[in-house]
Amino acid sequence: MQRTVRFSLWLAVPLALFVPAISALAQSGTAAKPAVPAKNPLALTFKKPDPAKGKALSQSCQGCHGPNLASTNKAIPGLAGQNPSYTRLQLAAFRAKLRPSQVMWQQAANLSDQDIADIAAYAGGLKPGSAWKVGDEKVRAKGEALFHKGDSGRNIIACAICHGDNGRGNDYLGVASITNLSPEYGLAILKEFKGAPGFGVPHPDAMRIMLRPMTDADLKAVAAYISSMQK
Numbered sequence: 521m522q523r524t525v526r527f528s529l530w531l532a533v534p535l536a537l538f539v540p541a542i543s544a545l546a547q548s549g550t551a552a553k554p555a556v557p558a559k560n561p562l563a564l565t566f567k568k569p570d571p572a573k574g575k576a577l578s579q580s581c582q583g584c585h586g587p588n589l590a591s592t593n594k595a596i597p598g599l600a601g602q603n604p605s606y607t608r609l610q611l612a613a614f615r616a617k618l619r620p621s622q623v624m625w626q627q628a629a630n631l632s633d634q635d636i637a638d639i640a641a642y643a644g645g646l647k648p649g650s651a652w653k654v655g656d657e658k659v660r661a662k663g664e665a666l667f668h669k670g671d672s673g674r675n676i677i678a679c680a681i682c683h684g685d686n687g688r689g690n691d692y693l694g695v696a697s698i699t700n701l702s703p704e705y706g707l708a709i710l711k712e713f714k715g716a717p718g719f720g721v722p723h724p725d726a727m728r729i730m731l732r733p734m735t736d737a738d739l740k741a742v743a744a745y746i747s748s749m750q751k
C-alpha cells in the first residue's frame with residue numbers, strides 16, 4: 521500500500537515537467553490573453569549560490585543528515601559532496617511534494633529557490649563521509665564488477681558509464697554522486713527506481729530502464745559496493 525502511494529507520487533514528477541507546456545498550449549487558443557506559462561515547480565530561479573548562507577541554513581538538517589551532512593544513519597542519505605544539481609532537484613521535488621517523504625516535505629516547505637541553491641552549493645563542497653562497513657566481501661566484489669563492467673550477456677550496462685569510475689556522478693548532467701550511501705538506503709532506492717512505472721523523461725527513467733535486467737541479488741551487490749567506494 522505504502523509503495524503504491526510512493527510510486528504514484530513519483531509519477532507526478534514528469535507530469536509536472538510538462539505542465540507549463542500544456543498550460544501554454546491551452547492558453548494560446550484564447551486570443552484575448554497572451555500565453556503565460558505556469559511556473560514549473562522543479563525549475564528554480566536563483567542568483568550565484570552563497571555557500572556561507574547554505575551552511576547557516578543547513579544547521580537544522582544535521583540532526584538527521586549528520587554532522588557536516590555526512591550521514592552515519594543507515595536510513596538517511598548523506599548530502600556532503602553531492603552534486604548541487606541533484607540536491608537542488610530533490611529539494612524542489614520535496615517542496616512541491618512530488619518526491620515522497622513526509623519528513624522532507626516539512627523540511628523543504630519554507631525554503632526559497634535561493635535557499636535551495638545555497639544549501640546545495642554548501643553541501644556539494646563538503647567531503648563525503650567515510651565508507652560503510654560491508655559484511656560480505658564476495659557480494660561487494662560482485663557489485664564492483666557490475667558497477668565497472670556491467671554484464672553484456674544479460675544486457676546490464678556499467679553504472680560507471682553515467683556515475684563515473686569514482687561514483688561521483690556529473691553535476692552538469694544531473695547525475696547523482698552515489699558514494700557513501702549506506703547499503704540499506706542504496707538497496708531501497710534502487711528497488712524503488714526499478715519498481716517505478718515509466719516516467720517518459722530522462723530523469724529518473726535512466727535508472728529505471730538500466731535496472732530492468734538486474735535481479736535483487738545484483739541490486740544488493742551494487743548497493744554494497746557503492747557504500748564502500750568513498751576512500
Ligand code: HEC
Pocket residue numbers: 577578580581582583584585595596597598599607610611620621623624627628639
Ligand atoms: C527529521 C530528519 C530529517 C531532517 C531534519 C532533514 N532531512 Fe533530509 N532526508 C531525511 C530522510 C529520511 C530522507 C530520505 C527520504 C526518502 O527517500 O525516503 C531525506 C532525504 C533528503 C534529500 C535527498 C537526498 C538523496 O540522496 O536523494 C535531500 C537533498 C535532503 N534530505 C535535504 C535536507 C535538507 C537540506 C535539510 C535541512 C533543511 C534536511 N534534509 C533535513 C530526513 C531528514
Ligand code: HEC
Pocket residue numbers: 597609666667677678679680681682683694695696697698701706709710722723724726727730742743746
Ligand atoms: C544511463 C545513466 C545511468 C546509469 C547507467 C546508472 N545511473 Fe544511477 N542515476 C542516474 C541519474 C540521472 C540519477 C539521478 C536520478 C534522478 O534525477 O532522479 C541516478 C541516481 C542514482 C541513485 C540515487 C542516488 C541518491 O542519492 O539517492 C543511485 C543509488 C544510483 N543512481 C545507482 C546506480 C547504480 C548502482 C547503477 C548501476 C547498476 C546506476 N546507478 C546506473 C543515471 C544512471
